[in-house]
Amino acid sequence: MDGMRGRWASIVEDPGGTSLVGLLLAAAIAVPILNQLVPASSAFHVSTYLLTLIGKYLCYAMLAMAVDLVWGYCGILSLGHAAFFTLGGYAMGMYLMRQIGARGVYGNPVLPDFMVFLNWDKLPWFWYGFNHFGFAMLMVVLVPALLALVFGWLAFRSRVTGVYLSIMTQALSYAMMLAFFRNDMGFGGNNGFTDFKDLLGFDLHKDSTRVVLFVATAVALAAAYRACRAITASRAGRVIRAIRDAESRTRFLGYRVESYKLWTFVFSAVLAGIAGALYVPQVGIINPSEFAPINSIEVVIWVAVGGRGTLIGAVAGAVLVNYAKTFFTGALPEVWLYALGAMFVLTTLFLPRGIMGLIPRASNAR
Amino acid sequence: MRWRAAGRQLVWLLLAAVLCSTPALAQTPDEAFLASLGELREASFADKEQIAVRLIDSRHPRAHDVLSALLDDRLYFRASDMAVFITKTAGENAASLELVDPLTLKDAGSSPTDALTKIGTNNRLRRSLRIAVARFDLANPDPGVRLAAVTEMLRSLDESGAALLKERAGVETDPGVKAEIDIGLALSALDGTDTPARLAAISALAGRPRQQVRNRLALLLDKNPDGTYVEPDESVRAAAAAAVSRIDRARTLYGGVETLFFGLSLGSVLVLAAIGLAITFGVMGVINMAHGELMMLGAYTTYVVQTLMPQHIGASILVAIPAAFLVAGLAGVILERSIIRFLYGRPLETLLATFGVSLVLQQLVRSIFTANNRDVETPAWMSGTLQLGDALAITYNRLYIVIFTMIVFAILLAVLRRTKLGLEIRAVSQNRAMARAMGIRSEWVDAMTFGLGSGIAGVAGVALSQLTNVGPNLGQSYIIDSFMVVVFGGVGNLWGTLIGGMSMGIVNKLLEPYAGAVLGKIFVLVALILFIQSRPRGLFPQTGRAAENQ
Numbered sequence: 070m071d072g073m074r075g076r077w078a079s080i081v082e083d084p085g086g087t088s089l090v091g092l093l094l095a096a097a098i099a100v101p102i103l104n105q106l107v108p109a110s111s112a113f114h115v116s117t118y119l120l121t122l123i124g125k126y127l128c129y130a131m132l133a134m135a136v137d138l139v140w141g142y143c144g145i146l147s148l149g150h151a152a153f154f155t156l157g158g159y160a161m162g163m164y165l166m167r168q169i170g171a172r173g174v175y176g177n178p179v180l181p182d183f184m185v186f187l188n189w190d191k192l193p194w195f196w197y198g199f200n201h202f203g204f205a206m207l208m209v210v211l212v213p214a215l216l217a218l219v220f221g222w223l224a225f226r227s228r229v230t231g232v233y234l235s236i237m238t239q240a241l242s243y244a245m246m247l248a249f250f251r252n253d254m255g256f257g258g259n260n261g262f263t264d265f266k267d268l269l270g271f272d273l274h275k276d277s278t279r280v281v282l283f284v285a286t287a288v289a290l291a292a293a294y295r296a297c298r299a300i301t302a303s304r305a306g307r308v309i310r311a312i313r314d315a316e317s318r319t320r321f322l323g324y325r326v327e328s329y330k331l332w333t334f335v336f337s338a339v340l341a342g343i344a345g346a347l348y349v350p351q352v353g354i355i356n357p358s359e360f361a362p363i364n365s366i367e368v369v370i371w372v373a374v375g376g377r378g379t380l381i382g383a384v385a386g387a388v389l390v391n392y393a394k395t396f397f398t399g400a401l402p403e404v405w406l407y408a409l410g411a412m413f414v415l416t417t418l419f420l421p422r423g424i425m426g427l428i429p430r431a432s433n434a435r
Numbered sequence: 436m437r438w439r440a441a442g443r444q445l446v447w448l449l450l451a452a453v454l455c456s457t458p459a460l461a462q463t464p465d466e467a468f469l470a471s472l473g474e475l476r477e478a479s480f481a482d483k484e485q486i487a488v489r490l491i492d493s494r495h496p497r498a499h500d501v502l503s504a505l506l507d508d509r510l511y512f513r514a515s516d517m518a519v520f521i522t523k524t525a526g527e528n529a530a531s532l533e534l535v536d537p538l539t540l541k542d543a544g545s546s547p548t549d550a551l552t553k554i555g556t557n558n559r560l561r562r563s564l565r566i567a568v569a570r571f572d573l574a575n576p577d578p579g580v581r582l583a584a585v586t587e588m589l590r591s592l593d594e595s596g597a598a599l600l601k602e603r604a605g606v607e608t609d610p611g612v613k614a615e616i617d618i619g620l621a622l623s624a625l626d627g628t629d630t631p632a633r634l635a636a637i638s639a640l641a642g643r644p645r646q647q648v649r650n651r652l653a654l655l656l657d658k659n660p661d662g663t664y665v666e667p668d669e670s671v672r673a674a675a676a677a678a679v680s681r682i683d684r685a686r687t688l689y690g691g692v693e694t695l696f697f698g699l700s701l702g703s704v705l706v707l708a709a710i711g712l713a714i715t716f717g718v719m720g721v722i723n724m725a726h727g728e729l730m731m732l733g734a735y736t737t738y739v740v741q742t743l744m745p746q747h748i749g750a751s752i753l754v755a756i757p758a759a760f761l762v763a764g765l766a767g768v769i770l771e772r773s774i775i776r777f778l779y780g781r782p783l784e785t786l787l788a789t790f791g792v793s794l795v796l797q798q799l800v801r802s803i804f805t806a807n808n809r810d811v812e813t814p815a816w817m818s819g820t821l822q823l824g825d826a827l828a829i830t831y832n833r834l835y836i837v838i839f840t841m842i843v844f845a846i847l848l849a850v851l852r853r854t855k856l857g858l859e860i861r862a863v864s865q866n867r868a869m870a871r872a873m874g875i876r877s878e879w880v881d882a883m884t885f886g887l888g889s890g891i892a893g894v895a896g897v898a899l900s901q902l903t904n905v906g907p908n909l910g911q912s913y914i915i916d917s918f919m920v921v922v923f924g925g926v927g928n929l930w931g932t933l934i935g936g937m938s939m940g941i942v943n944k945l946l947e948p949y950a951g952a953v954l955g956k957i958f959v960l961v962a963l964i965l966f967i968q969s970r971p972r973g974l975f976p977q978t979g980r981a982a983e984n985q
Binding site: 220 | 791793918964
């Protein structure tokens with residue numbers, strides 16, 4: 070099968086993905102119109118609150134896709150993906166903090182407020198460069214990638230697998246949370262970063278900026294989907310799935326299992342970091358509690374509910390579960406944890422392939 | 436009939452007459468005591484001092500209580516009948532105070548604070564009262580009371596106090612009290628001018644490595660603002676410097692022992708939390724993320740048991756241990772039968788499902804007990820400190836946790852090694868098919884194993900309720916640490932869990948002074964992550980056929 074035909078075939082054989090990308094692009098066009106041009110009195114008007122909420126869901130969907138790539142396709146259950154997400158978010162947050170400039174409470178043109186509050190007289194070295202958007206975006210990609218690379222290299226090389234790996238990733242995320250809670254780390258302690266003013270000169274509180282962020286998120290998610298799809302539909306993707314199903318056999322067949330796992334893991338961490346970077350300007354805050362192990366585990370349940378091993382399932386699961394969360398925490402706050410807990414139990418017991426498992430064609434296409 | 440009634444009346448009259456006339460003849464000690472108390476109401480501060488001396492000289496058994504109450508601002512009189520009372524607390528801001536009869540020391544009801552007038556003291560009076568109370572205590576037959584009195588006097592030792600100690604030193608027989616008095620005498624000798632006596636005092640004090648002694652000796656080495664020494668005598672300075680450095684060395688040593696003990700007690704908590712997990716995870720290969728919540732159930736059981744028997748806090752802990760074992764064990768069996776048994780061989784799914792259960796359990800206790808932390812009282816026999824030497828104090832609750840962990844560990848080890856259930860558990864975990872062929876009901880063994888592990892978690896919860904807040908998040912904060920301990924020690928190995936937990940506790944406490952508690956913990960976590968890279972199966976890996984199935 071030559072390259073052209075293979076690419077063509079992957080699009081043709083992926084009607085779900087095509088409709089997902091189509092849906093995302095349609096949303097990227099329609100939602101801004103419904104927000105900006107349709108009057109607020111109309112039933113079709115999309116409020117900025119709703120727009121930001123959907124944007125948040127799309128960030129979560131991207132994170133879920135990252136987890137699905139390593140868990141659903143490669144069999145690595147990461148309970149620490151929130152760490153990569155949060156690191157990306159912090160990198161974006163650092164840029165946004167530098168953008169505040171002299172408009173902070175203390176009016177210091179260089180130092181963010183919390184550093185003035187801690188009586189620091191100069192910027193720590195790791196804050197250099199974050200006033201440039203390009204550098205910050207590079208860090209959004211590089212920092213999670215580097216952490217994933219080091220951790221993954223150590224873990225996969227010594228063949229830490231299965232549950233052990235899950236617990237290690239969880240411990241990693243937990244250690245990061247403890248570290249970022251410390252004021253001395255230079256990341257704002259338990260308050261984290263907030264009170265952002267603008268991004269690339271655009272006021273973050275303006276509706277138009279939020280619309281642009283929404284469009285960027287939708288497009289990024291569509292691109293992420295295409296990238297993941299390209300990986301999973303490729304030859305490497307088949308090796309990755311082989312590792313999930315029979316790691317030792319794949320190794321004995323001569324594939325370098327560790328490398329495949331490592332690069333999948335790193336790519337997934339980068340996706341999570343980008344999702345975090347898109348998330349922060351939309352919600353307007355980032356703090357160490359985002360590292361909490363429960364967040365990582367929640368992502369896993371989004372994927373499980375949607376159907377692991379299907380990228381569309383991850384997106385659907387993230388949106389559905391988060392919509393349920395928004396609904397329950399608003400209407401019946403006490404019930405939410407019961408519902409989430411029940412979701413964990415029932416999906417694993419009765420829906421091992423998630424919602425996508427209910428659709429016969431999608432499950433065959435695995 | 437009438438005669439008899441009249442006769443009885445006569446007897447009563449006579450009796451009453453006798454009873455009434457007695458006090459008039461001679462005042463009983465109690466009467467005199469109450470009379471002196473009455474005088475306190477109106478007396479000037481100088482007169483109060485006189486009355487205090489009189490009370491002491493009377494050797495009345497309650498004089499001590501009354502004088503210490505006066506010292507603590509707990510002596511009041513009631514405006515309505517001028518009766519003097521001791522109050523249980525000193526709080527003048529409270530709306531009402533609980534009263535105690537000064538003669539019988541029995542409860543005498545309570546009274547609104549407005550209706551009471553405090554019998555006041557001034558500094559001079561308090562000083563002499565303190566000496567008076569100490570003098571009283573020094574004569575107490577109980578050496579513990581005498582020791583406490585001397586310790587109290589050492590806090591602010593003045594000339595009269597030193598004189599009192601000197602007087603007491605001649606008659607004291609208890610070695611502990613005598614040693615304490617010697618410290619006091621040596622400290623007061625430092626203030627003197629006689630150089631040989633001061634040198635002797637310094638060399639005596641050098642063997643007592645306590646903060647107070649060190650501070651007093653260090654004062655001798657201070658300099659005036661103009662650079663000259665406060666202490667003019669060079670030989671005294673040299674002796675003091677030597678003594679201070681000797682004390683510092685001793686304190687460092689004791690500090691090391693203390694850190695080791697803190698590490699052991701923290702390690703015990705980790706072991707307690709992890710050992711149930713070592714069974715469910717290690718022996719059965721089941722990842723139970725709800726393990727922390729089973730501990731939480733144990734802690735809440737302790738709370739419920741205490742509220743059921745508020746009069747017997749001391750015994751409630753002993754009742755709570757089996758109760759928590761049963762509650763958590765039962766929850767574990769239900770969990771195993773209803774969920775986990777469908778997921779054997781799928782560890783990642785088990786992890787997710789049990790995580791869901793943990794969320795439900797957390798919300799359940801929030802619904803029942805609200806989200807607020809619950810107060811679990813520490814029984815009297817578990818509070819307080821054990822003083823070993825001058826510089827080493829060990830709190831009883833930490834000590835008991837260490838002992839308790841050892842007992843639980845020993846019992847668990849015995850159950851696994853010596854009982855039929857233990858034999859079956861080991862058989863099923865090593866080779867399920869073969870065990871079934873031998874007639875072992877493996878399903879029943881699974882449920883019992885899980886129940887055992889969960890029950891131990893409940894017992895750990897009882898211990899945790901004595902150390903931390905009992906709230907819905909209690910379990911979450913321990914789950915990662917517990918997994919770390921099991922993974923570090925080596926899955927399927929109880930000894931590994933013990934050694935892993937203890938060494939993690941000690942390393943944590945060793946790092947704490949240099950890195951702070953949080954950073955120390957981060958170091959330990961990162962070190963563990965690195966450790967697992969080089970030994971993926973922990974400190975004590977399982978060997979043989981069972982290891983293959985993991």
